[in-house]
Amino acid sequence: MQTSPAHAAHHDDREIETLEEFDAVVPARGTLTGFRVQSVDLTDRTRELLATDTSGAVFLGCPMRENAAEKLRADGALVFPPVPHLPFDPYRGLLYSPDELFDGLEKGYEQTPDALAYAWFQRTRADGDIYASMLRSIHDDAVSDALDELLRGARVVGVMGGHAMARGTREYAGAARLGRELARAGFTLATGGGPGAMEAANLGAYAAPFEDTMLDEACELLAGTPSFTPSITDWARAAFEVRARRPRGGNSVGIPTWFYGHEPPNAFASHIAKYFANATREDGLLARSNAGVVFLPGAAGTVQEIFDNATPNYYESRGEPTPMVLVDRAHWTEKLPTWPLLQALARERSMESRIALVDRIEDAPAALKRLAV
Structure with a gap:
């Protein structure tokens, strides 16, 4: 997998997710018509915004000067302003990095963006506020994208x-x-x-x-x-x-x-x-x-994941079944006897040739390779 420099080559060419992309697109295209600009700080790009056609563009959580925002709206662009006082950006265009989530760790984990986002989630998850639930949904959709x-x-x-x-x-x-x-x-x-x-x-x-x-x-x-x-x-x-x-x-x-x-x-x-x-x-x-997926020994969460993966394999709802390798025979046949049920589900179906149980972690790569044939 390549790191972030390859990122721009992969996403929708109408999406702008970094200032570098913005600076490349504006002079090359001469227009932002139909573009989606996602969580890019445009405070210092007022001149470019005032001089560029932005009709039909969408700006998601982009800080900018008010005269630029007024011009964009007059063009017919949609401008969703940044949401103040949040410990996360619901419109983010890129995935998180460890450095971002753990920023401020020297002051204690409780002060990091990761911990502050969890605290916000704890405060808002049960209050039924449509605004908070909307922000969570927007954030998660942006992360999926x-x-x-x-x-x-x-x-x-x-x-x-x-x-x-x-x-x-x-x-x-x-x-x-x-x-x-x-x-x-x-x-x-x-x-x-x-x-x-x-x-x-x-x-x-x-x-x-x-x-x-x-x-x-x-x-x-x-x-x-x-x-x-x-x-x-x-x-x-x-x-x-x-x-x-x-x-x-x-x-x-x-x-x-x-x-x-x-x-x-x-x-x-x-x-x-x-x-x-x-x-x-x-x-x-x-x-x-x-x-494929390798399942190491775990408890309720891992058992749930096994059958979450088995279901689309059983019905072939995502196409051809993908390999499933369970590691540690004693764990999955005695402590949590998941393997016998998985075998029974797979019997006489195409997924039967795509599941395996191995004793040791070291055996998993070879099993994965064998099942993928």
Whole structure:
């Protein structure tokens, strides 16, 4: 997966999502008619706005001077002004980065944009305010649009697993090696974006460009703060220390949710699509995993994800079934006997040849490759 410089080549050519794109389009096209300008600060582009035809354009959350806004409206453009006093931008054009969500971590996690957005969500989720619910919906739709643009043409493998998998354990290191191997094989790795198995897989993708010892060193450093409880601040700081020691790691995607906002996003996914609506997030994560999904040991959330993925495979509602690999035979046949039910569902259907159960994490890439044939 390419990083952000390739982003502009993938999205709708009528969309402008950065100031650099704006500065390229205006002189080249000589018009903004029909364009959608999304969350771009145009305060210092008044001259260009006053001199350019903007009929039929839409400006979503773009700061600008009032005389420019008046001219745009006179042209027939729609101008949706920025929403004040929000800890997030509902019109954002790009996915989040770890640095953005954890900005201000040195003052404590509670002061970061991620924590402030969760606090806003907690205050507004139950009050029935149509304005707040509208803002959440706009935000989540913008995130989905940015995610689709990023992943267009990519071979995406989802890695699902529980948040309880602790740093410093054999299981965590195995999940990290899985992420590294999948990234090195050319897949774009996508996880639920949270702690535990999700963080481990994103860490592995981050480590993919480096020598193998880098991942061992990172796991050793992270083991000092095995969980995000009791201190998210300490847990996140350890991750950023790994990143500071070895910057510019490999790319992957995390897709977390503020619905489970007590679980922070991990700092190793280079692109973070964070949602307010968990249902949108879960379905979107699985639907975009077009090259298959690996399910590591987990609890209720992972069981739900298995059958959320099995349903479209069963009905072939998204086309040909995608591979599903469950890891840890004892976990999925004895502790949480999900595998027998999955087998029964798949029997005599096309998805039967696309499911597998393996004993070890190390066996998952080969199983994924075998099922994809």
